[in-house]
Amino acid sequence: MYAVRKWSVTHARGLNRFYTLFEKAVVGFAPLFRAIGYDRLERPVAAVEHGEKSLLIDCQMCGQCALSSTGMSCPMNCPKSIRNGPCGGVRPNGMCEVKPEMRCVWVEAWRGAGTMGEAPIMEVQPAIDQSLKGRSSWLKVAREKSAAGEAE
Amino acid sequence: MSAAATPPPEDLFGYAIPGPPPAGYRSHGRLEHVLRTGRFAVTAELNPPDSADPWEVYERAAVLSEVVDAINATDASGANVHMSSVGICALLTRDDLAPVLQVSCRDRNRIAIQGDVLGAAAMGVANVLCLSGDSVGVGDQPEAKPVFDFDCMSALETLRMMRDEAKFLSGRKLTEAPKIFLGAAINPFVPPYDFRPRRLAKKIAAGADFVQSNYCFDIDILREYMKRVVDMGLHETCFILIGVGPLASPKAGRWIRANVPGVHIPDAVIERLEAAEKPKNESKKMTVEFIQQIREIEGIHGVHVMAYRQEEMVADIVIESGALDGRKKAQIGIAGLRAQQERRMESIRKRRAAAEAQAKPSTKVD
Numbered sequence: 086m087y088a089v090r091k092w093s094v095t096h097a098r099g100l101n102r103f104y105t106l107f108e109k110a111v112v113g114f115a116p117l118f119r120a121i122g123y124d125r126l127e128r129p130v131a132a133v134e135h136g137e138k139s140l141l142i143d144c145q146m147c148g149q150c151a152l153s154s155t156g157m158s159c160p161m162n163c164p165k166s167i168r169n170g171p172c173g174g175v176r177p178n179g180m181c182e183v184k185p186e187m188r189c190v191w192v193e194a195w196r197g198a199g200t201m202g203e204a205p206i207m208e209v210q211p212a213i214d215q216s217l218k219g220r221s222s223w224l225k226v227a228r229e230k231s232a233a234g235e236a237e
Numbered sequence: 238m239s240a241a242a243t244p245p246p247e248d249l250f251g252y253a254i255p256g257p258p259p260a261g262y263r264s265h266g267r268l269e270h271v272l273r274t275g276r277f278a279v280t281a282e283l284n285p286p287d288s289a290d291p292w293e294v295y296e297r298a299a300v301l302s303e304v305v306d307a308i309n310a311t312d313a314s315g316a317n318v319h320m321s322s323v324g325i326c327a328l329l330t331r332d333d334l335a336p337v338l339q340v341s342c343r344d345r346n347r348i349a350i351q352g353d354v355l356g357a358a359a360m361g362v363a364n365v366l367c368l369s370g371d372s373v374g375v376g377d378q379p380e381a382k383p384v385f386d387f388d389c390m391s392a393l394e395t396l397r398m399m400r401d402e403a404k405f406l407s408g409r410k411l412t413e414a415p416k417i418f419l420g421a422a423i424n425p426f427v428p429p430y431d432f433r434p435r436r437l438a439k440k441i442a443a444g445a446d447f448v449q450s451n452y453c454f455d456i457d458i459l460r461e462y463m464k465r466v467v468d469m470g471l472h473e474t475c476f477i478l479i480g481v482g483p484l485a486s487p488k489a490g491r492w493i494r495a496n497v498p499g500v501h502i503p504d505a506v507i508e509r510l511e512a513a514e515k516p517k518n519e520s521k522k523m524t525v526e527f528i529q530q531i532r533e534i535e536g537i538h539g540v541h542v543m544a545y546r547q548e549e550m551v552a553d554i555v556i557e558s559g560a561l562d563g564r565k566k567a568q569i570g571i572a573g574l575r576a577q578q579e580r581r582m583e584s585i586r587k588r589r590a591a592a593e594a595q596a597k598p599s600t601k602v603d
Contacts, residue, residue: 169390173424174498212391
């Protein structure tokens with residue numbers, strides 16, 4: 086929902102804090118996830134994740150969430166799905182080149198970054214992995230971060 | 238900018254330095270050499286033909302070739318179909334001209350982009366410009382599927398990996414890395430203005446060796462932007478070329494402002510053209526003035542001239558602006574240039590006639 090999406094950017098800092106804590110909890114549950122089996126969890130968790138993120142940020146389920154680097158403005162709502170925006174086509178009033186009725190996702194990202202600090206938005210996001218589309222970003226984080234923790 | 242050890246040669250060579258790239262160079266191309274030897278670079282855009290006739294490309298290139306260091310072969314800009322950038326680059330390298338391959342992420346996925354760049358490098362293309370691309374909606378075929386597998390930054394990172402690490406994004410090894418000077422686009426003239434210099438920093442981090450900007454019609458915004466860029470030291474790690482170009486008429490200016498994404502034209506510019514007796518001449522004069530003002534701004538290394546359907550104007554603009562100072566080409570003046578262009582055109586016409594004459598008997602045999 087567009088209005089809620091804008092609210093999320095306005096409250097980017099708080100939302101990011103919440104997600105940071107949430108991520109810790111998710112990583113903490115990694116052993117349980119492993120016991121149940123990630124494959125078995127994929128569909129129900131992805132469904133819950135989609136429901137929650139659709140409401141807050143119009144999530145497109147790219148499966149590799151970059152929200153903490155994009156001021157809580159989802160880059161996949163950019164019609165060009167630019168993960169390192171904004172492009173050079175932004176209208177003088179800050180609206181999207183392709184969808185004039187929508188504010189540029191990256192103008193919004195820069196607004197959200199204003200509350201979160203500049204460092205995260207300055208990270209260059211790598212090429213998107215299209216094979217992760219539709220999958221849960223939370224389970225991916227749990228799997229990767231718990232594996233990284235064990236490796237240390 | 239880290240200047241090169243090699244002393245500048247008296248006159249400019251053709252499109253490439255003979256042999257492998259000198260130490261500290263990414264490519265063997267003329268554009269990089271001009272920039273690294275501290276000269277003010279001039280690039281221009283070639284409007285691609287809607288035709289399968291190679292001579293249309295050569296004729297357009299002939300008008301530009303005498304006054305520019307590289308010719309940008311656009312990649313369906315504005316999402317309108319034309320002859321492809323790779324095709325134009327193939328033709329230009331055959332004629333010893335220095336093209337900039339433009340790669341838009343709108344029409345091709347990562348498999349196609351990496352393959353195209355290898356092919357272009359094999360043909361002798363030394364410069365590649367990575368663009369996200371205009372949306373398909375603004376073009377002549379809005380029914381098309383937009384690809385956007387990469388964005389400009391991931392394209393830059395991937396091409397840099399191919400060049401510096403001799404491998405594809407997948408990690409698979411290349412037996413020979415493409416020696417390419419990597420470019421990107423900037424647009425200081427649209428919001429969010431305070432983020433624009435930071436976005437340039439990101440493009441440099443992703444691999445941009447040079448950048449070319451969208452049309453500049455507003456020197457004040459450019460000055461603000463460059464002040465920030467110089468404060469951040471970005472002009473020391475990346476060559477910055479600013480886009481300029483004439484408007485065919487005040488009406489064209491209004492149309493571009495309303496319909497071409499990302500082109501900012503202040504009212505004052507259009508009013509000046511409206512007040513002029515000959516708007517076309519006034520626009521040319523204004524472009525010359527812009528180039529002269531742009532040269533005075535710290536941190537700018539060159540200009541990129543875009544004269545949509547007015548390529549014949551580019552030579553006049555470049556010479557009148559004095560941008561080529563210190564180079565032999567600049568000393569021969571407009572008349573000399575016209576003569577050189579005419580010789581080139583004459584040679585193109587002869588080759589074309591010869592090619593056509595050769596083609597005829599074979600059709601009779603069939």
